[in-house]
Amino acid sequence: MTGEPISYNTGYLDEQTKRMLRRALLKAVAIPGFQVPFASREVPMPRGWGTGGVQVTAALIGEDDVLKVIDQGADDTTNAVSIRKFFVAVAGVATTTRTDEASIIQTRHRVPETPLSEDQIMVYQVPGPEPLRFLERRETETRRMHALEDYGLMYVKLYEDIATHGHIATTYDYPVMVNGRYLMSPSPIPSFDNPKLHRSPALHLFGAGREKRIYAVPPYTDVESLGFEDYPFEPQRFEDPCAICGSVGVYMDEIITDDAGSSMLVCSDTDHCERTAAAKTEQVPA
């Protein structure tokens, strides 16, 4: 009785659970933007720390995958490091911090600056999947509104923003219309990242563990950010270049540098920043 041991349950979850998740994922891909209920399981981290994303990744991951985990743009923060270690332990996969090398990218609150390709899957951790929730508390009612495409209420939120602030002040979790049919929360990514979802070649999967919902944006699907004719959607803009790598047109984090309140703007995407900085030093021979 020698030979290779059979390997079971790559990726922590049991086969039945993965089957259930894959069914939900297939349905989500078939109906872009529609929230598919699923039987969310316990995973070894508290709800609110990305249990939805972890379950989606666990249902997808295989030994050949290369995993990247992003937390607020960074690869080296607690959430990113612990999730990456978790999948190394339970699935034995290779990991990377480079966007272009990853086949699965689990993310919290950012879409990478590096353009995505057709053979990549984005997995988002979603705290609240229902874009209408703050305006309509009843789940029965929001489900009806989705079913009947009754989305006037979402515009009330934008109207209130303009009436109060003079412009649409929603800067993250900015509501989008997917494939001209379902209103969707893009998870709390900055509105800066919203345009990256529109007709993206990658597959985007969203998992909300606590709320037990999965939804998806398939490749090359229209994702339109809502707006008014006279107040159209405008993603945030940053005038100054990154203090480390000099990139412009990317999403910035403000880093406080001393107790006097001085600060600097640096790329939120650490992988992008590192590679841009490295490319620059190569160009300039020391």
Added chain:
Amino acid sequence: MNTDDRVLMQARGVGHNYGDRFGCCDVSFELWPGEVLAVVGESGSGKTTLLGALSQRLALSEGTIRYRLADGEEVELSQLSESRVRNLWRSEWGFVHQNPEDGLRMHVSAGGNIGEPLMATGWRHYGTIRATASEWLERVEIPVSRIDDAPVTFSGGMRQRLQIARNLVVSPRLVFMDEPTSGLDVSVQARLLDLIRYLVAELGLAVVIVTHDLGVARLISHRTIVMKEGRVIESGLTDRVLDDPQAEYTQLLVSSILGG
């Protein structure tokens, strides 16, 4: 044939049951465009249940309601899909609740409250929505300077007027009103009734108004239905019903008006 010459809504033997009891039963009437129909009766007589059944908020247990759409097509309401009923709600009907808290979003600004039905029917120009909201605030005598204040900061009368504006802004053809003036003090009631009467005449609305107050029925309605224990016991022109009540119960109601 002018479409306005035809019946707008026709109810035949309408009833709604709560379990094995009935809330109202065997109600029949015709409602014509521009007509105001009052449903009167004491508390618990099935008025509000009837209104719920007519407006498709409650399922019909018996009877039929035929309704003529804006494009002239006649439909049987209980046969309509939920999405078509919602569409009616958005474009052709209004519903003024007894408590404005039920019909308004209390923490959304007055402008947003009036704008919501517009945005639900596809208005996507902020400037136009806001201008229309201001215009309606003026019409219902709310200072335009309060456009960005939420109804929680409004008085009872202002809330009710805001609710009326929100319902009329999409130019509905039929408005259901459930005791719109009860809960307001007498002078505010009188002004609100004046306003409703004026708007209804100006816009040519058909209205079904539920009230326990015969004075309200007298002031704004053309025809009146009197209900008791879920059934219609008398109906006719309002002046006829109130001046020459035939049913014993109606006589009692009319004679019991305070100071009347």
